[in-house]
Amino acid sequence: MDYPSKVLAKAVEEISGLPGIGKKSALRLALHLLKQPENIAIDLGDALQKLVIDIQYCKECHNFSDTEICDICAQEKxxxxxxxxxxxxxxxxxxxxxxxxxxxxxxxxxxxxxxxxxxxxxxxxxxxxxxxxxxxxxxxxxxxxxxxxxxxxxxxxxxxxxxxxxxxxxARGISVGDELEYADEISLGRSIQNRIPYDESSS
Amino acid sequence: MDYPSKVLAKAVEEISGLPGIGKKSALRLALHLLKQPENIAIDLGDALQKLVIDIQYCKECHNFSDTEICDICAQEKxxxxxxxxxxxxxxxxxxxxxxxxxxxxxxxxxxxxxxxxxxxxxxxxxxxxxxxxxxxxxxxxxxxxxxxxxxxxxxxxxxxxxxxxxxxxxARGISVGDELEYADEISLGRSIQNRIPYDESSS
Known part of the structure; x- marks a missing residue:
């Protein structure tokens, strides 16, 4: 496709590099941003750049974190x-x-x-x-x-x-709320093999 | 949802402001960017910001353009x-x-x-x-x-x-390649009302 403007073409190219977004959706998103107040696109651009520059990983669990040790790893309980x-x-x-x-x-x-x-x-x-x-x-x-x-x-x-x-x-098995007849046979098979003792509180 | 990192939460919030993208898709896109080389997100952010800052409109036709008069309006032919x-x-x-x-x-x-x-x-x-x-x-x-x-x-x-x-x-009418029986009645009706002289080159 021939875009009438290079900045538009560049934006469409970059957006369509994201998974699941084709050229037509990318153009639709770019036109949406052009109809919004300017700061919407500026803030989005900033947030994406800060994401990859400022992101940190917890030294203990390797989850994303804003601190050296994440909130979960830091909980003493x-x-x-x-x-x-x-x-x-x-x-x-x-x-x-x-x-x-x-x-x-x-x-x-x-x-x-x-x-x-x-x-x-x-x-x-x-x-x-x-x-x-x-x-x-x-x-x-x-x-x-x-x-x-x-x-x-x-x-x-x-x-x-x-x-x-x-x-x-x-545990692999039947989801809560599922009808047996519609469950796939592998999940149903595993849920019979790995059956658990019945007690009143489990149902 | 509780995100473990503020930069991740901010990116998800901004991405999910786009039409047709919910929180889960936004998180998926953010994680995709984090797995790519850093410059992918930097370039995307730049392209979005340049889009809204540098875009110009043709003075003649109001289409997007990189110049005062767009390529189409400038064509003398x-x-x-x-x-x-x-x-x-x-x-x-x-x-x-x-x-x-x-x-x-x-x-x-x-x-x-x-x-x-x-x-x-x-x-x-x-x-x-x-x-x-x-x-x-x-x-x-x-x-x-x-x-x-x-x-x-x-x-x-x-x-x-x-x-x-x-x-x-x-002209409104039947698309090229369409079967009459599957056409909606309004389009078919208009295509009969607005029928055109038959000539050999049109079929």
Whole structure:
């Protein structure tokens, strides 16, 4: 397409570099910004640049943080003996929003994926060892139920199984509210294999 | 949602201000930028800020332009007697890409829409009068086939019908390649009313 203005063409090119945004959507977004007060685009540009320049990572769990040690790692009430292994910040936010976990986290920063060229060395795996040497007694895998998630969990298990720690994984099964007849057979199969003792409070 | 970092929270807030992008997509885009080399986000931020600061409008047709008079208005070969009225830059690009029009354009910058609070005064309608006083002999409406598009065309027609100029509108009808049985009845009805002389070159 031939844009009538170079600044417009450049903006469309840069916006359409984002995943899931094509040239037409990018042009629509650029025209939207041009119809708004100038400061909307200025603030958006500033926020994107500050994001990549000012972002910091917690030295303990490798999650994003504004301080050297993040708010979660700094909480003294949290149980240091539990270490929940997750892929990225979204998983930490999802688990925190349940209010059911009071241990610590370790953010891998991805999962092992030969297809995308991500090997164990690109992930924050070595710091798990330091934590096992201190006081971690249980490693909890909270990774995606995909080939890559399973591979990552298996790699970490193999590497650290000689440490004196338990390994566990979040339960796979039927979601609360799901009808059995519509559940996929793998999830249903796993939920029968990994059945749990019934007690009144669980239903 | 509780973001672990203020720069991340700010970026998500600004990105999700764009139309059609919610908080979850905004977070996904922010994490994508953090995984790329730093300059991707820096360049994107620069392009957005330059867009709103450096953009210029052609003095003749009000389209975006890098110069005082845009490339289309500057072409001497173009027919000054034809003036095609469009809503925005996308329409100019769409018509130019057909290669079937050699007249000039006038970009209104929107259409009359009481629902969105856009009245005739916010559009570039007054400059049509100056062009009619010069040498424009035909006004061609190329506006959306919607209530707002029709209202805008009618307003302009009423305002300038006493000038010695023809008024026309792009043809509405059945798209090339469409099956009659699946066409909507309004388009089909208009295409019968506005039937055109048959000649061998048109099919």
């Amino acid at each position: 949290r149980n240091d003996a539990l270490l929940c292994i997750v892929e990225d910040v979204r998983d930490v936010m999802a688990i925190e929003s349940t209010g059911k976990y009071r241990g610590k986290y370790l953010v891998l920063g991805g999962k092992i994926s030969p297809m995308e060229g991500v090997g164990p060395n690109q992930l924050n795996i070595t710091s798990i060892e330091k934590k096992l040497e201190k006081n971690v007694q249980e490693i909890i895998f909270a990774l995606s139920a995909t080939m890559e998630g399973d591979t990552t969990a298996y790699y970490i298990y193999k590497k650290f199984k000689n440490f004196n720690a338990k390994f566990s994984s979040i | 173009r027919n000054d007697a034809l003036l095609c009225i469009v809503e925005d830059v996308r329409d100019v690009m769409a018509i130019e890409s057909t290669g079937k029009y050699r007249g000039k354009y006038l970009v209104l910058g929107g259409k009359i829409s009481p629902m969105e609070g856009v009245g005739p005064n916010q559009l570039n309608i007054t400059s049509i009068e100056k062009k009619l006083e010069k040498n424009v002999q035909e006004i061609i409406f190329a506006l959306s086939a919607t209530m707002e598009g029709d209202t805008t065309a009618y307003y302009i027609y009423k305002k300038f019908k006493n000038f010695n100029a023809k008024f026309s509108s792009i």
